[in-house]
Amino acid sequence: MSQDSDGGMIRMHQYLLGRDDDNFVWDDATRERDGDWTDPVREAGLDERKHKVFHHSNKEYLNPPTPFVQKDQLGQSGSTIVYKVLSPVGHTYSRPLALKIIQCKDKHGPPGPESNVRKLALEEVRNMTTIRHPHIVVYVASFEDYCIKTKKIRQRRGKALAVYHPREQIKAHILGIAMYPPAQCNLQVFMIEANRTSLPDEAWMLEFMHTYFGCLAQAVAYLHKSGVQIRHKDIKPENVVIDEFGLPVLTDFGLAKHFETGQPSNGPTDKTLKYADPDSIEETERDERSDIFSLGCVYLEMATVILGKPAMFAEEQLVDDTAASGSRDSGEGREFKYSESLDRLDEYLATLSRSARDELLAVKPGREASVNAVLKVLPHIRGMMQKDYHERPYAHQLYPRFRSLYNIYDLPGPCVSCEEERRTGIRSWPRAASPTVFRSSTMNSAMFQLVRRTSMPSSPVTSSPISQSPTDIEADER
Numbered sequence: 001m002s003q004d005s006d007g008g009m010i011r012m013h014q015y016l017l018g019r020d021d022d023n024f025v026w027d028d029a030t031r032e033r034d035g036d037w038t039d040p041v042r043e044a045g046l047d048e049r050k051h052k053v054f055h056h057s058n059k060e061y062l063n064p065p066t067p068f069v070q071k072d073q074l075g076q077s078g079s080t081i082v083y084k085v086l087s088p089v090g091h092t093y094s095r096p097l098a099l100k101i102i103q104c105k106d107k108h109g110p111p112g113p114e115s116n117v118r119k120l121a122l123e124e125v126r127n128m129t130t131i132r133h134p135h136i137v138v139y140v141a142s143f144e145d146y147c148i149k150t151k152k153i154r155q156r157r158g159k160a161l162a163v164y165h166p167r168e169q170i171k172a173h174i175l176g177i178a179m180y181p182p183a184q185c186n187l188q189v190f191m192i193e194a195n196r197t198s199l200p201d202e203a204w205m206l207e208f209m210h211t212y213f214g215c216l217a218q219a220v221a222y223l224h225k226s227g228v229q230i231r232h233k234d235i236k237p238e239n240v241v242i243d244e245f246g247l248p249v250l251t252d253f254g255l256a257k258h259f260e261t262g263q264p265s266n267g268p269t270d271k272t273l274k275y276a277d278p279d280s281i282e283e284t285e286r287d288e289r290s291d292i293f294s295l296g297c298v299y300l301e302m303a304t305v306i307l308g309k310p311a312m313f314a315e316e317q318l319v320d321d322t323a324a325s326g327s328r329d330s331g332e333g334r335e336f337k338y339s340e341s342l343d344r345l346d347e348y349l350a351t352l353s354r355s356a357r358d359e360l361l362a363v364k365p366g367r368e369a370s371v372n373a374v375l376k377v378l379p380h381i382r383g384m385m386q387k388d389y390h391e392r393p394y395a396h397q398l399y400p401r402f403r404s405l406y407n408i409y410d411l412p413g414p415c416v417s418c419e420e421e422r423r424t425g426i427r428s429w430p431r432a433a434s435p436t437v438f439r440s441s442t443m444n445s446a447m448f449q450l451v452r453r454t455s456m457p458s459s460p461v462t463s464s465p466i467s468q469s470p471t472d473i474e475a476d477e478r
């Protein structure tokens with residue numbers, strides 16, 4: 001658990017102010033400089049010193065590129081895997097990073113420089129390069145690696161003269177995005193653990209969650225502000241990671257889209273439906289307040305946990321049993337969606353409030369201030385989950401409604417980054433240089449250990465190569 005100033009984990013605002021990501025330098029020797037692969041990188045407006053394209057012919061393929069040393073797997077979803085990586089000793093840049101590896105497999109065509117998956121991945125990278133906020137992962141660098149399979153085609157010319165022509169074929173292609181910070185766990189896991197713990201040592205998890213409302217509001221307000229204008233489009237507890245210091249960081253811009261103010265979008269989207277707003281599901285007109293609905297669902301789960309119930313309690317109470325059993329789909333396999341349960345939301349909030357007052361406070365009277373504060377913000381959460389997006393607040397209106405929750409516990413107390421933003425307006429870090437000395441709310445080592453214990457969906461430490469898809473092997477055919 002190194003916390004030294006060079007090489008260990010540092011807080012997000014320090015990372016941004018120190019421009020640590022600028023210190024990352026790729027080993028340039030084998031970078032591709034021209035051609036079909038680098039043109040789209042230029043077109044996407046990416047810095048070629050930060051985004052490197054290289055390839056391997058045949059066999060040895062898809063180990064993490066220099067300078068990364070692969071450590072634990074942090075998470076996986078679909079064809080995307082996130083690893084924690086370190087730099088080798090002696091490398092100029094030495095902080096731990098999260099490395100997200102996207103397998104660029106196209107449904108409709110072979111991998112290649114023009115594949116659609118690649119276009120989307122490059123857009124994700126481009127979106128990330130424009131984002132700098134203490135509650136959003138920072139883009140550090142990215143790379144692509146593709147594997148060429150060489151086939152030697154035998155052609156006969158004249159009598160017995162056989163000529164071999166090599167024919168190259170792209171067999172596999174990955175795009176990796178290195179980000180800071182690597183997660184300790186995600187909010188979904190954190191909420192399960194926070195609800196389950198009863199040890200006094202672990203009470204900090206519930207206490208820290210009070211700050212997450214304001215911090216996430218500021219992260220989304222930053223994304224939506226003019227000059228950034230990015231819709232995340234997939235806000236959910238799994239996409240909020242908790243860093244080493246117990247603070248929330250929004251991640252995964254795989255579905256994010258740049259938008260122009262006043263331009264509603266319509267058409268299909270590929271997001272998680274549980275937290276999606278009704279307009280995204282029905283693919284009707286919507287604006288950036290789709291994100292507000294999803295964030296409202298996340299807040300509802302956090303409020304549920306603080307009020308003494310597991311996050312799943314919301315779903316269990318809101319799910320429409322009659323609809324599930326009456327439909328062709330049996331309840332099993334039918335995905336719960338908050339947007340389909342809005343008729344029952346007021347009733348749920350009443351149930352939750354009642355149980356907090358009658359059950360939780362009966363056994364834990366010490367939680368009274370917390371319970372009262374959270375009950376006070378329930379109407380604001382309800383407002384975020386309005387069916388009609390015109391009735392939802394904008395992200396920049398959220399912080400004042402939730403910041404009072406900071407006052408309940410001493411730690412972590414008011415979030416320094418967010419409070420500074422409130423005073424100065426949300427800005428891009430660290431362009432407006434800040435001489436402020438940040439009062440750090442320290443986590444003690446018990447907290448660290450717990451965060452470690454609750455690390456990501458239990459995945460063993462792995463030293464396997466980044467990918468072992470069948471196409472990577474047996475490349476050297478004849």
Ligand SMILES: [Zn+2]
Nearest residue numbers: 215415417418
């Ligand atoms: Zn904050």
